[in-house]
Amino acid sequence: MxxxxxxxxxxxxxxxxxxxxxxxxxxxxxxxxxxxxxxxxxxxxxxxxxxxxxxxxxxxxxxxxxxxxxxxxxxxxxxxxxxxxxxLKSYSVTQSPAYCVEAEGHHCFTFSVLGNDAPLFVKPKPETDPTHIADEFNLPVPMRRNALAAHKDHLYGVNNSFYIEIGIKDGKSEDIKLIPLPYKIISADLSGWQYHPHLGTVAVDPVLGRITFSPQQAPKNGIWVSYRYGFSANMGGGEYDRQLFRQTDFKVFSVKQDGPLKTITEAIKQWVETKPAHGIIEINDSREYVEPIKIEFADGHKSLQLRAANGKRPMIRLIDWRTSQPDALIISGKVGEHFTMDGVMITGRAVQLDGDLKHVTIRHATLVPGWSLDCNCQPQCITEPSLEIFSPRVCVVIEHCILGSIQINPTLPESNEELEPYTHLSEDEEMQTYILENVVQRAQCEGVEREIRLDPIRLCISDSIVDATSSDQEAIGGPDCPIGYAVLTIIRSTVFGKIQVHAIELSENCIFDGLITVARRQYGCLRFSFIIPGSRTPSRYMCQPDLVESAIEESLRKQAKLLPTASEIEAAKYCERIRVKPQFNSIRYGTPTYCQLALNCAREIKRGADDESEMGVFHDLFQxxxxxxxxxxxxxxxxxxxxxxxxxxx
Structure with missing residues (x-):
């Protein structure tokens, strides 16, 4: 009961x-x-x-x-x-390619397609009898090695917690088919990859999420895994149910392994040729797509969605295709065009927004912080951004996402013909000439030349994690500049790293684990958020540690018979700052407890939102x-x- x-x-x-x-x-x-x-x-x-x-x-x-x-x-x-x-919830991944850890051997794999160690979770089975006390098979718990060894039939299988398939070639055909793994599953401790299974067996470590074949029997055509991982909420993309948005007159280009369009590049090419006003490129499986992607809007294009189908989690891996050029995922558009990215995971490189895009929405997506992970979930490129914004008048909306740092560096062309749209700011001919000749000119920013803009872009973030991989790195800002020229609105989010922007219009129920620097302090408001002391912000309302600092100072003045000295007040404030600093179970992407507030976290943070829920990205869980x-x-x-x-x- x-x-x-x-x-x-x-x-x-x-x-x-x-x-x-x-x-x-x-x-x-x-x-x-x-x-x-x-x-x-x-x-x-x-x-x-x-x-x-x-x-x-x-x-x-x-x-x-x-x-x-x-x-x-x-x-x-x-x-x-x-x-x-x-x-924590147990989320499914279906027929995803396993990652081959070539540094350890061609027979070593991880369940996670990113190559990091991730524990497998049990698929909870419903209890048939109301009087039954829940056991490990009825709950979303991490899988144990002994449990796998003793209850293999309950945990391994198509409709169970995990399943492994291998690829084979059918005769001379290059098509890879998936077949059930005919080998015997052995539960083993694969720490250090020292255990080598016998022929005809496969070793699985559910605690680390690793797979090892016999070196003499390693699969030559890859393996595919279906398993479950743990996380706190529906965000970052996955095989959970999410709402898909469509235009009334849209054209769908479906990408699927056994369909007419097998790659995203083929779908983009068909989208360019047919020129629909509103297009949708929908990926209908959880495969890995390794290909260079560049999306460029042409005449007749008004909007495009690059999205995963509901219940799918595809991954786009960007690699070093060209030696002398960047290999980012580039989206370039003209004035008034909209782009949406929904439900995909991107690793290996950044996403670049270029041209004169009007509106970009990134929803339920993961732009892996640090580009890629090692086996211990440590980011590989800690200084590299996940999102680069070069569009001068774009509005970027980020919802339910996990991403690395954001660099804002939009520029305007130097030619007067391309700058004419800005002359409408004034009807005076002399002012128009001033705008063209003086305002829109090269600016010196720490010795690096950049073209300046008239208005900051808008950046709206909600229910997301922005992870610069360290509180000392820049999470949101401009490269080689004191600030990024943007107006930021951020609600119910957690940020690891520094924020350096033109202005913050609104910050609500957020955790900022890094200094904040804004140019305009008279504009905007921060409310019910945790802010690192020493930050330069607009006005604050009910923020921490401001509240506990003022409370402890008032308490000292009331209780002390003699007025406390400045050093005593500062020492008490310092202790309060340390006490209310947010504590997390994990700050590394790829771990099940990523960004989850620890049990010993201060009550002022766990119930510090405007509705007495917790601050940060998991506010809407209302725990x-x-x-x-x-x-x-x-x-x-x-x-x-x-x-x-x-x-x-x-």
Missing amino acids: LELLANDIAGWPARAVEYYKLLSWTQALNHLHLERGRTVDLRNNHQLELLNSPFDQLTHTVDVRRINSQHTIGRHNIPSIGMFVWR PQREANLRTRLDEYIPAGSDVSIIFAS
């Missing part, structure tokens, strides 16, 4: 544990419970691995501390009931409200004399 309550009230999968069943006790000979009260069997590795977990089976001595204590929590007592809840509602209902439903506590398992 308590598990059903957690699902209905908070939407969290849960497991209820009655701790009195795990107490060590002496049994009566005429009333034996062989399944309870057992001492520890040091030879049972399975039970030892589950020690102090939600699935603990070992017995413990009595802990007199209450499980719902506000000070120190004790679990193992007669009235104690633990409600373990899982906040503080879910927890409060569940605690209220648990007190109504627990047995009399029992104590219950919510324990976050993820």
Whole structure:
């Protein structure tokens, strides 16, 4: 009943544990419970691995501390009931190419197409009996090695948690077919890639997300994997349900492995030839696309969407195709044209916006921070941007995305013919001449020449993560310039790195883990956000650590018999700044707990938004409200004399 309550009230999968069943006790000979009260069997590795977990089976001595204590929590007592809840979700990836780790050997692979270690998650199966206590197969938990070894039939298979397929060539045909893996699956620890399986077997490490074949039997035509990974929310693209936007008169160019258009380049070529006003290039699988992509609007084109089909997660890998030229994904357009990128993942290079695009929307997409990852989820190119903006009058909207740093460097042409659209700013001929000859001219920016613009571009970010890979790197700004010439609106987002822009029109419910520098402080507002001390910002309202600093100073002045010195006040403020600084379970993209606030994070951050939800990108999960509602209902439903506590398992 308590598990059903957690699902209905908070939407969290849960497991209820009655701790009195795990107490060590002496049994009566005429009333034996062989399944309870057992001492520890040091030879049972399975039970030892589950020690102090939600699935603990070992017995413990009595802990007199209450499980719902506000000070120190004790679990193992007669009235104690633990409600373990899982906040991470289990997301699917279907028939995605595995990454071959050639540095370790042609027989070594990772489930993640980016090449990083990522733990596999269990596909939760529904409970058929309401009285059944949820186990590992009913919950979105990371897969254990011992669990895979003992329950291979429950975890491996087409409709189970993961599945591996290998590619073969059919005779002389170059087409690659997928067949079920005929080998025997072995659960192994592949740390260091030292284990080599025997012929006819495949070693899988679910904790690291690695696969190893026998060196003599390595697949020559690649392998494809279907598996599940863990994350907090529907963002960055994936096989979750999302809303797709369409124009009334659109033309769809479908890209699919077994369709007429097999590559994105072929679809772009057909889009250019047919010249529809509104076009959609839709990718209908979760494959990897390795090809140079350049999208250039022509006469007759008004809008284009490059998107994944609903329930698909394709990846575009940009590599070094040309030695003497950049290999970014380039989108170039004319005045009044719209471009949308939806549901795709891009790695290897950046995305460049060029020409006179009017509006660009990036939605549910991932532009891998640092371009690519190593096995430990460390970014490979920490100084490289994920998005470069060269369009002078574009409005960029970013929603539910994960991306690296954003560089703003739009320029205007130098020829007077191309600058004539700017003369409408004044009807005075002398002012028009001044604009052409003086305002639109080369500017010196730290010794690097740049063409200046009349108006800043607009950059609107919501429910997204901007990760410069370090708080010292530039997350949003202009290359070789003190600031990026843009007006920023950012809500419900988390930013790792410095922000250097012309102005911030609105910042709401955000976490900024890096200094902010704006040129116009009289314009805009920051509210209900965490801001690094020393930042140059417009006016702030209910921001941290401003609130705790003013509160501690006021408290010192009231409590002290003598007025506190400036050094005492500053020391107290410093302690408060450290206390409320946001703490994350992980700050590396590719890990399941990426950007999730830690349990020891300050309450001022976890409930610091305008609606008392948490600050940052996961604001709309409303986890503080879910927890409060569940605690209220648990007190109504627990047995009399029992104590219950919510324990976050993820």
